[in-house]
Amino acid sequence: MPKKPFVPKVVSANELHSGETIYLTASGWSPDIAAAVIGFNAVAAEGLLQRALTEPHLAVGPYLIDVALSDDGHPEPVRLRERMRINGPSVGALNGPPPVSARSRSAAA
Amino acid sequence: MYMYRYDEFDRQMVRARVAEFRSQIERRISGALTEDEFKPLRLMNGLYLQLHAYMLRVAIPYGQLSSRQLRTLADIADKYDRGYGHLTTRQNIQYNWPKLSEVADILDDLAGVEMHAIQTSGNCIRNVTSDPFAGVAADELEDPRPTAELMRQWSTFHPEFSFLPRKFKIAITGSPNDRAAVFFHDIGLRMVRGANGAPGYEVIVGGGQGRTPMIGKVVRDYLPRGELLGYLEAIMRVYNLHGRRDNKYKARIKILVHELGLEQFKAEVEAEYTRKPQTDVALSEAELARISAYFALPDYDALPERSETFETARASDPAFAQWAGRNLFTHKQPGYAAVTITVKRVSGEPGDVTSHDMRAVADLADTYSFGGIRVTHEQNLVLADVRKDDLYDLWKGLVVAGLADANKGLISDIIACPGMDYCALATARSIPIAQAISTRFADTRRQEEIGPLAIKISGCINACGHHHVGHIGILGLEKAGEEFYQITLGGDATQTAAIGERAGPGFSADGVTDAIERIVEHYLDVRDDGETFLETCRRLGPETFKEALYADH
Numbered sequence: 030m031p032k033k034p035f036v037p038k039v040v041s042a043n044e045l046h047s048g049e050t051i052y053l054t055a056s057g058w059s060p061d062i063a064a065a066v067i068g069f070n071a072v073a074a075e076g077l078l079q080r081a082l083t084e085p086h087l088a089v090g091p092y093l094i095d096v097a098l099s100d101d102g103h104p105e106p107v108r109l110r111e112r113m114r115i116n117g118p119s120v121g122a123l124n125g126p127p128p129v130s131a132r133s134r135s136a137a138a
Numbered sequence: 139m140y141m142y143r144y145d146e147f148d149r150q151m152v153r154a155r156v157a158e159f160r161s162q163i164e165r166r167i168s169g170a171l172t173e174d175e176f177k178p179l180r181l182m183n184g185l186y187l188q189l190h191a192y193m194l195r196v197a198i199p200y201g202q203l204s205s206r207q208l209r210t211l212a213d214i215a216d217k218y219d220r221g222y223g224h225l226t227t228r229q230n231i232q233y234n235w236p237k238l239s240e241v242a243d244i245l246d247d248l249a250g251v252e253m254h255a256i257q258t259s260g261n262c263i264r265n266v267t268s269d270p271f272a273g274v275a276a277d278e279l280e281d282p283r284p285t286a287e288l289m290r291q292w293s294t295f296h297p298e299f300s301f302l303p304r305k306f307k308i309a310i311t312g313s314p315n316d317r318a319a320v321f322f323h324d325i326g327l328r329m330v331r332g333a334n335g336a337p338g339y340e341v342i343v344g345g346g347q348g349r350t351p352m353i354g355k356v357v358r359d360y361l362p363r364g365e366l367l368g369y370l371e372a373i374m375r376v377y378n379l380h381g382r383r384d385n386k387y388k389a390r391i392k393i394l395v396h397e398l399g400l401e402q403f404k405a406e407v408e409a410e411y412t413r414k415p416q417t418d419v420a421l422s423e424a425e426l427a428r429i430s431a432y433f434a435l436p437d438y439d440a441l442p443e444r445s446e447t448f449e450t451a452r453a454s455d456p457a458f459a460q461w462a463g464r465n466l467f468t469h470k471q472p473g474y475a476a477v478t479i480t481v482k483r484v485s486g487e488p489g490d491v492t493s494h495d496m497r498a499v500a501d502l503a504d505t506y507s508f509g510g511i512r513v514t515h516e517q518n519l520v521l522a523d524v525r526k527d528d529l530y531d532l533w534k535g536l537v538v539a540g541l542a543d544a545n546k547g548l549i550s551d552i553i554a555c556p557g558m559d560y561c562a563l564a565t566a567r568s569i570p571i572a573q574a575i576s577t578r579f580a581d582t583r584r585q586e587e588i589g590p591l592a593i594k595i596s597g598c599i600n601a602c603g604h605h606h607v608g609h610i611g612i613l614g615l616e617k618a619g620e621e622f623y624q625i626t627l628g629g630d631a632t633q634t635a636a637i638g639e640r641a642g643p644g645f646s647a648d649g650v651t652d653a654i655e656r657i658v659e660h661y662l663d664v665r666d667d668g669e670t671f672l673e674t675c676r677r678l679g680p681e682t683f684k685e686a687l688y689a690d691h
């Protein structure tokens with residue numbers, strides 16, 4: 030049986046204070062998946078996850094998600110659930126934009 | 139307001155719990171506690187982590203609130219959240235956007251009005267649910283709330299029941315017309331009378347929804363009232379002994395009842411009860427009597443059953459007449475009615491109430507209903523004690539507040555769980571489907587023509603949206619990265635309990651509203667005079683809809 034090609038991965042988690050969706054970047058965490066660092070093989074992906082696990086008081090429950098690369102090379106989640114996590118709820122005029130408080134915190138982290 | 143009053147014990151326990159959780163949160167934020175250590179602690183305090191934020195679920199015991207409590211819920215929504223809350227299918231309210239560092243402050247504010255978030259999550263006996271018309275329903279044998287409260291006190295902080303194999307849900311109805319879905323709970327209780335006329339309970343065990351839906355089975359036709367807690371403990375001990383802790387899908391009591399078989403399960407419970415029968419029956423009766431005093435009837439006026447003011451308004455104002463025809467419920471006190479305020483606006487999110495809604499309802503409750511409000515498991519609100527003479531004025535107030543939808547029990551009165559817009563476990567969205575259906579069927583005359591029809595939508599197999607018992611159930615799943623929806627037909631949450639049957643292959647998100655419309659059109663074609671959707675479905679079988687659903691599609 031031919032081996033299935035490896036699906037690239039990024040690490041996602043929820044920011045501790047707000048629960049906001051965040052991604053592991055080269056230097057910390059960001060709410061922007063475009064900034065995420067991509068693991069292109071199993072060893073690299075596992076390494077990213079291990080790095081994420083060393084920052085448990087910033088990022089809750091880090092895990093690997095499958096991504097596809099857009100034409101300009103940005104990672105885009107494969108699973109519906111992860112696509113939903115990027116944009117926030119699709120309903121509710123009440124919801125407004127995602128909270129920014131976590132953004133500044135994680136940017137500083 | 140006539141509801142159970144928190145006692146000193148509750149007050150101290152709740153305050154102590156908030157202080158303890160505050161320090162646990164601080165230790166989590168400082169890094170002293172890991173998430174693995176913190177997670178069970180936050181779940182014991184009603185705090186979940188969802189897709190994009192934390193969620194705090196606040197307990198509303200058997201759905202009963204005072205106007206003061208509702209105003210505090212509104213204040214919390216404004217101060218700490220995004221100005222709204224979500225009414226759940228277990229008569230609670232949840233906030234979708236609390237910040238971790240503010241949760242203890244929210245819990246303090248709640249404690250100020252005798253509320254908390256205990257028993258809303260984790261593997262404990264959850265908040266007991268009941269009939270939203272408890273204590274006022276004309277068809278009721280007895281008020282179930284004192285028993286619900288007795289069970290709440292018994293189960294809160296009970297050391298034996300804090301670490302059950304799984305969550306455990308109890309519901310009770312005092313009416314033979316079941317509005318509490320007692321056949322779909324771990325334990326369901328129906329108030330009945332014994333051969334000698336003495337009050338007691340029919341005990342139903344092992345119902346539930348989720349991935350393995352089951353209709354509960356009667357383990358005792360009649361249990362004398364004073365023996366309730368002893369008998370429940372016997373059930374819990376049998377469950378604790380056998381319940382599977384190794385496999386969460388098999389850990390619910392419904393699986394145990396199913397695997398042991400009803401007779402064996404019954405025999406074990408009875409043996410356990412004989413081994414350790416309740417010794418303090420008299421005490422239990424006395425306790426129930428003490429609690430009942432808190433549910434004393436409000437100060438009703440002596441009124442004739444018929445209200446001329448009401449009849450005149452109904453005859454002259456068709457919009458009011460339509461609302462009154464749908465949203466009123468027969469009260470046992472002459473001259474009064476119970477009112478359902480549906481929170482199911484056209485294109486709205488089922489069960490979402492803004493702080494503005496909450497304050498408006500609190501004010502109307504103060505003016506017209508002794509300051510009491512109830513949350514229903516159908517994600518609506520109830521004002522239970524309104525003079526018929528006041529109904530027209532109340533309705534005008536609801537119109538101003540934008541809460542006068544005349545759709546109780548109709549196709550747009552949809553139950554929907556939060557689904558993938560919020561919930562970390564979801565496989566598809568629920569709310570946009572509900573919005574699309576309520577938009578398609580917005581015309582109230584068309585809704586009236588269709589008649590009673592309960593659509594219930596869940597965003598995954600956990601079935602929090604009760605899809606198994608929807609007359610039309612919709613279950614959202616994911617296939618190849620896309621949402622798709624399975625439709626079930628013929629479910630029923632009441633005393634004629636039934637689990638819906640799969641209609642056939644699922645539909646895309648875009649196709650599901652069309653599919654519902656084809657089902658409805660077929661029903662209108664084939665129904666007998668006066669026959670409801672559920673009756674037609676029972677008479678002809680769900681297969682009758684298959685052709686309409688799948689022909690040419």
Ligand code: SF4
Nearest residue numbers: 555561564597598602
């Ligand atoms: S049914 Fe599934 S998606 Fe809906 S609230 Fe329950 S767990 Fe979440």
